[in-house]
Amino acid sequence: MTRRKKMVERVTELMDNPEHIRNIGIVAHIDHGKTTLSDNLLAGAGMISEEIAGKACWMDSDEEEQARGITIDASNVSMVHEYNGEEFLINMIDTPGHVDFGGDVTRAMRAVDGAVVLVDAVEGTMPQTETVLRQALKEGVRPILFVNKVDRLINELKVDEMEMQIRLGKVIDKVNKLIKGMNEEAYNNGWKLDATEGTVAFGSALYNWAVSVPFMKKSGVSFKDVYEKCTEGDMKWLAKNSPLCSVVLDMVVRHLPNPQDAQKRRVPIIWQHGTKDTPEGKAMLTCDPKGPACLMVTDISFDQHAGEVATGRLFSGTLRRGTECYVMGTAKKVNRLTQVGVFMGAERIEVEALPCGNIAAVTGLKDAIVGSTVTTLMEMTPFESLKHYSEPVMTVAV
Numbered sequence: 001m002t003r004r005k006k007m008v009e010r011v012t013e014l015m016d017n018p019e020h021i022r023n024i025g026i027v028a029h030i031d032h033g034k035t036t037l038s039d040n041l042l043a044g045a046g047m048i049s050e051e052i053a054g055k056a057c058w059m060d061s062d063e064e065e066q067a068r069g070i071t072i073d074a075s076n077v078s079m080v081h082e083y084n085g086e087e088f089l090i091n092m093i094d095t096p097g098h099v100d101f102g103g104d105v106t107r108a109m110r111a112v113d114g115a116v117v118l119v120d121a122v123e124g125t126m127p128q129t130e131t132v133l134r135q136a137l138k139e140g141v142r143p144i145l146f147v148n149k150v151d152r153l154i155n156e157l158k159v160d161e162m163e164m165q166i167r168l169g170k171v172i173d174k175v176n177k178l179i180k181g182m183n184e185e186a187y188n189n190g191w192k193l194d195a196t197e198g199t200v201a202f203g204s205a206l207y208n209w210a211v212s213v214p215f216m217k218k219s220g221v222s223f224k225d226v227y228e229k230c231t232e233g234d235m236k237w238l239a240k241n242s243p244l245c246s247v248v249l250d251m252v253v254r255h256l257p258n259p260q261d262a263q264k265r266r267v268p269i270i271w272q273h274g275t276k277d278t279p280e281g282k283a284m285l286t287c288d289p290k291g292p293a294c295l296m297v298t299d300i301s302f303d304q305h306a307g308e309v310a311t312g313r314l315f316s317g318t319l320r321r322g323t324e325c326y327v328m329g330t331a332k333k334v335n336r337l338t339q340v341g342v343f344m345g346a347e348r349i350e351v352e353a354l355p356c357g358n359i360a361a362v363t364g365l366k367d368a369i370v371g372s373t374v375t376t377l378m379e380m381t382p383f384e385s386l387k388h389y390s391e392p393v394m395t396v397a398v
């Protein structure tokens, strides 16, 4: 069997098992390293070649993006990661790192259950870190933290080991303060970030290494090693002994919720006006693949071969080619699905049946727009509309 075929098999097997799925986004202020982190995670998980990572920028394909050198199109990728001997499917939605596209961050947050908040260790939190964190929390999305560019802290700012740890601690304190200020209840109920518990990792996306307290205990790599290897310029040792992909994706699997757990909490937030004991309400709260299908469209793109592709989060039911859907808020005309797919790496692959808890990519929804509620029922209360929250002070560098 070819490597690709094997991968398709693994992805399709995992997508039927919600406990083994994580839907995540990486959120950050521009230039803090989101593209570098995404590329290197994908390469580390074996979904793209390491030579392509960081060069081709699979997420920066749009012409406008390339011209401006920023990411504006929310793309989707998936990765398979092994944790404690079991495989997990990690669906990652790209979020734009530029404040002009804040609306896209909100859409992406609707589709995911967890967010890796990425902060540059040298710059610390910035206005856009606050904006994206607020959007995540409003959508009921759980945050974890990755403090990036630790190599710069050591090699450019020339801090000593003690100062390095103090600075990293300050970044965690600042993000915790933000979470507490934005949602004190969630903060008190376990969303407070804690390095010793493993909801924080530190590292260098560029040089492909990271550390977290649980991983340090397991591997024996210490902060002293980080400091020494950075000053000696031996990043390769760190990348080998404490790889970025393992540390960050272990943290994702261990601490971000699976769709079943997340939907119990998120459905009352994103479907506030819906009646919870209806068939669709019950199906979404329990992530039931046998219930009516309820999909929220978060992106529409154009594919040369397939035409318009609608991407979104399937909260209940199962989609198949030929499934008859209705788009809420439009004339009640049947929209018949012509293709049903999921993401594998950066590719979209067709599947026979797509169960809830996944990110779906479908064709045939001719009446849908971004934000549409799509269902197999003739009528249902739509999801809450997508709102964008911005901070009063913005500094934007293009």
Ligand code: GDP
Residues within 6 Å of the ligand: 028, 029, 030, 031, 032, 033, 034, 035, 036, 037, 071, 097, 148, 149, 150, 151, 152, 203, 204, 205, 206, 207
């Ligand atoms: P984005 O705007 O958040 O997507 O940021 P990019 O991934 O494009 O990174 C912005 C710049 O920071 C690029 O020049 C990267 O090479 C650099 N960069 C990213 N991560 C690191 C890191 O861990 N260490 C260092 N020194 N530079 C980094």
